[in-house]
Amino acid sequence: MDCRRIHREKEHKTLEEVAEEYLMELINRSLLQVSRRRSDNKVRAWTIHDLVLDMCWKIAEEETFLFQHQFLISKHHHRLCMNQSHHLSKALSVLYNSEKIRILVAWYDENVDLGIKIMPDLRYLAITYFDSAIGMLQNLEFLRIINIYHQDIPMYLLNMPKLRHLCVGDRVTKSRFNKDCDSFQINNLQTLSFVFISDSKDEEILRCSPNLRMLKCRFFGKRLLDLNFLSQLRSLKMVYESRFRGDYKVFNLPRNIKKLTLSNVGLPWEKMSLIGLLPILEVLKLEDGAFEGKIWDTKDDEFQKLKFLKLVSLDIEQWNSSSNHFPVLKRLVLQFVQKLEMIPSEFSNIPTLQKIEVRYCSESVESSALEIREEQKDYGNEEFELIIQSLRRKESIYCIGVNDVSQTSSHNFFYDDIKIIFYYLFDYFF
Template sequence: MDEHDLAVKLKQVLLRNKYLLVLDDLWDAKAWNLLERSLPDDANGSRILITSRLQNLSLQFKPDSKVHHLRHLTDEESWNLLQKKLFGKEGCPPRLSGVASQTAKSCKGLPLTIVLVAGILANTAEDCWKEVTKRLTSSIILDDEYCMKTLELSYSHLPDDLKPCILYFGAFQEDKSVPVRRLLWLWISEGFVRKTKGMRLENVADDYLKDLVDRSLVMVSEQRIMGGAKACRVHDLVHEFCVKKAQDENFLHILHSQNDCFIFTSPSNPLRVCDRSARNLMIRESMLEFPNARNLLSFKEDDSGFWLPKLLRVLDLGKLVFGEYFPMEVLLLAQLRYLALRLNLIDSIPAATADLSRLQTFLARGEYSSDFLLPKTIWNIKTLRHLWTTNPEVGFIFPVENLEASPGLDRLDSLSLAIDPSSQSLQKIPTKLPNIRRLRCKKKASREEPTRIGDGILVFDCLNQLESLTLRYFDRYRFKFPLNLKKLTLRMTKQPWSEISTIGKLPKLEVLKLCRNSFVGEEWEMKEEEFPKLRVLKLSRLCGSRSWTSSSDNFPRLEKLIVHNCWMLEEVPSCLGECPTLEMIE
């Protein structure tokens, strides 16, 4: 029978009958589109169940369909499944229950893993089970041909843009969470993220990550306070697959120890080399050519210099600390797009940094104590997207000499800034950063007497694209905020509660964090119709606040209220209990 005749026959069989149809493991809507015309709806309780690894697939053909997201199995459920696969209805004999239950727990709630492990144990002598459990790693499980085919199938169905993104997880340590912001910046620097009209590269990269999560290849390990992923990881099985696939495709090579030198003599050297040695933990990627190179890079703690391939795009020197000098060899890397250094006792960045004319991300790592003075030439790096520090207590200091004549950094998206508010710097610098979205700003240490309250107004309202703003140590200052602001964090700003109405009027504000001594005074009395879009409110270490009064028209969209270490606060407003959107008080 041809396809048309089959469709007619199927409809005849199902007509006026109550049926359950299961379509297992769909990858697109094509199968549904072929079958839909053959599926009668007689309103008699018939049901169609579809399973897929793509969480959003159902929306392509039936937007109102009910989606059930599968969770990981509990330890008890894992144990029951392993018993069923190994022993059937008889159950596990007592002599094996200890080692078998431990094995089930090590499978981390993934049914596929449990089934594969059951197959291994079923073909192993009972007196060797304990040894198998000790050696139960993803590499053992991956020897199973079925598992490899399963992961290969998921990989082959990925769009071409996503394949290098998932393989990149092989560069990170197994079973470790990866900060999402850093991951997306690396993807962009590597050139994985395709330019899309009307979208920033950071937003496109975020969509890539969401797609990998929807396909169940990446797991969100830490959520942001207002949703979205803050950190992510892949399961051990997926990580091992990524490492093997990356090596097979010459995408990545991993150095596992200090003595694991990599010799670049083959005509087909890998594009990336990652050093996982315990002492340095460096990622060194995007090696595109290695003319006459004998090895990549071998550090010792007393090294005073080092050699780097000139076509390096991404350089992350991990735990290697530069305490007295800036590594000038880095400044010869004309192709560099991503640079992460652990700096200590260094308070200025050399002018030759401008030679890194393609640099997109400069990440300063470490628990250093002093801010970093940028050179005048920093304004010449037109490609800069992110100037960031991992320590929120420090920032970059921009040069302000001849600022009017300096070009702007039109692509800068994220900035950790240290600034002297008593000068005119804060009024001048924002005009040079027209497209910045995320700004973390702290008061630069100053020997001058603090300004009296009311004497200073810090203006940020010219930053029309700014969505996230963090302010630290600007005590005794007032602020003008941009109307586009979605997230605001204040710490040690010592504002009187009368000033909070300025924040309450921001039309798009969704997250507000009032941290340590950001506001002082005993009473917070809210005015009508404040915080119209606020979803998350966090109050932390507001030590002097006793009273907080609100009305029922405040916080119409509040979802989360977090109160930490506000020792004097007597109660939260009772009207919050009437808020229809409130999900959690912590």
């Protein structure tokens, strides 16, 4: 690996971007195989063949890069990873320079506070609950908390000078901002998920994160959240506690959003232009009553950049659209949209369409998907894929136009976690 090349790249790109490029290089060389993709077609997870994994272990042992002792520790003791069956106290017993550890993954360990105190140079920390000792980690950049119970997010986290990625809980748990202090300072967060928003005070705290690029939040309140001030935001997921009833004019979204997920908002289909006119929106997921009503009439000049559309658990019955309303759409997913009569036949004329997934919808929707597939095939689109999953059929899933996936033995890895680890490997070695 050319150290000088990495240094040149780091001058113009973030370390996360450099790490992602190197992972993609391994994928392009077939050393890694993509097993799952995201809605924007980027890699979600990948596999590594047993033979390649064995080779990696052999080289690692020959170069004494890794040391195995119930848990995984690097040669220079800069990375420590444990699962639920391991204990941090045992790991510490074999560490001679714990103060140099930069990565700590320790789920469900009661001694994590001790580990944090003797690892002051941590950059990546993944644990189960908040601990006051985290505030001492002035170089921490990535913090992941799996909340089993509802917890308040202490304000000192947002004020940590180098923290850029904060992931707490999920869409079920309620991680709220602690609002004890009277004033808040600007922070460097780029990722924040999953946080509970309920009032103007929470919105004030969000305004202190002008560099946010990804936000996942649950919202409860009598008004829609105005996020137009987050000019750097690229990805947004909003889950509402209850259907909104009020003035839709205050529903303002940043113009630079590329990926949007809405759940349980209850907007009328007539207000779709609030989303459809976002100029660079590429991925849209509408889930669990995000929009309400029987008829959706798409309009000209909407969704001109949209590549992925997913509708889940909506009560729509009639969908009227034209092919020029989704001119670059590549993938359509319908799931539990059981009242919908059919997919608009005009989708047959979308030249970029690559895949349709229909899961647990009406038989008429399945039939319309089959018709679109046949017309796409007539137009020469032999690679068009159709997946139908239905409780009415003996076969739960059948695919058309999809190549069989090799069943060779392999090991699965989630892309984001490995990308972060690559990031800190580069940060340490170079």
